[in-house]
Amino acid sequence: MEGTVDAELFPRGRTTIAPGAVHVPEWLDAARQAELLAACREWARPPAGLRTVRTPGGGTMTARQVCLGLHWYPYGYARTVVDGDGAPVKPFPVWLGELGRRAVADALGPEAAAGAAYDIALINFYDADARMGMHRDSDERSGAPVVSLSLGDTCVFRFGNTENRNRPWTDVELRGGDLFVFGGPSRLAYHGVPRVHPGTAPPGLGLRGRLNITLRVSGL
Template sequence: MNEPLPLPRARRQVAPGAVHVPAWLDREMQRRLVGACRDWARGPAPMRHTALPGGGMMSVQTVCLGWHWSPYRYTRTAVDVDDAPVAPLPRWLADLGRRAVADAYSRPADDYEPDTALINFYDAGARMGMHQDKDERVAEPIVSLSIGDACVFRFGNCETRGRPYTDVRLESGDLFVFGGPSRFAYHGVPSVFPETGPADIGIAGGRLNVTLRATGLGRTRG
């Protein structure tokens, strides 16, 4: 007996200004992003586990474009890796971010100018604790693209790392945008589901998360 097909996942507003759009990236764009992430991970400032001020290491691996992020600042060179200049943010990726904001909010987003991207790679054991994105000088929306294995994305409130929060399952190709009243909401990834990603996008396992931001510090784009 055939199993029933899964119900389509619906677009929804998780909180004011926070929108989840399932299956936003088609397979072709997912493959393009996987190939590009593989190139970016090689450098000039390579992908690394970020060292935290307290002496620990983040379990996710990160590479940056446009501006290099390290706790808790942006710099033009990878000051905590090899001090190499950061690769520029490609125009096509910034354009993708504008389209993401426009689609999430159902309005033109010509004024959205992301100037940095953080690419995070999660293996099966990687996690991201609850945190705020607040090192930017402007409060423009955050664009988050998921590729590969599914995860639990925990989206909280702007006051505390604890409850109330909403757990959202993000699948490969999903878009999540948060801005406005939710721009400084705490969020994290408590778990990744191994071997749940599609087999035809060029990633053998793990989850890629491409996060686009506007820093307010100036732009460098290729």
């Protein structure tokens, strides 16, 4: 893939993409990535497992999803999989909330993580053909930062503005192990995934495709 050799010669550094939006490469080490992958495989099992999300207009999202804590569906939250098998949503683990707060503290500083009681996870699986259109995470009542953890294949993550889905935006390469946090003035920025690069997952992880673990505070 283009840029691989350059990346090895010039290590990627922490980058502020917009006010309150920070990319931290290689935040998860190989052992932590393996632990998260094993957990995601358990969470993806039915009941309340990995599902195809259907939009109100009758379309489907190409990335498949499983939720923890509360179940997200377009455009709200429920305690059961109302657009799937109807089962109660799987619980949100305490350790995952602690990981989210540590991620925010590392990316934005400890003051940004203070009082952030993470209670929702949306886990999206992208195969080689999956995409995610530009959208905002606006169904929560809390303005706490959103935490995004990447596993597996590299993707192009498009981070836009807070007004609309159009330019200006910045395309960021998210690889397995990378952290992206957005809060403050960027909390309601539009963002999406226009492309996944298949076959780029870290060797030895045992994952074909991309997993994105998004942590949020519901405020509900």
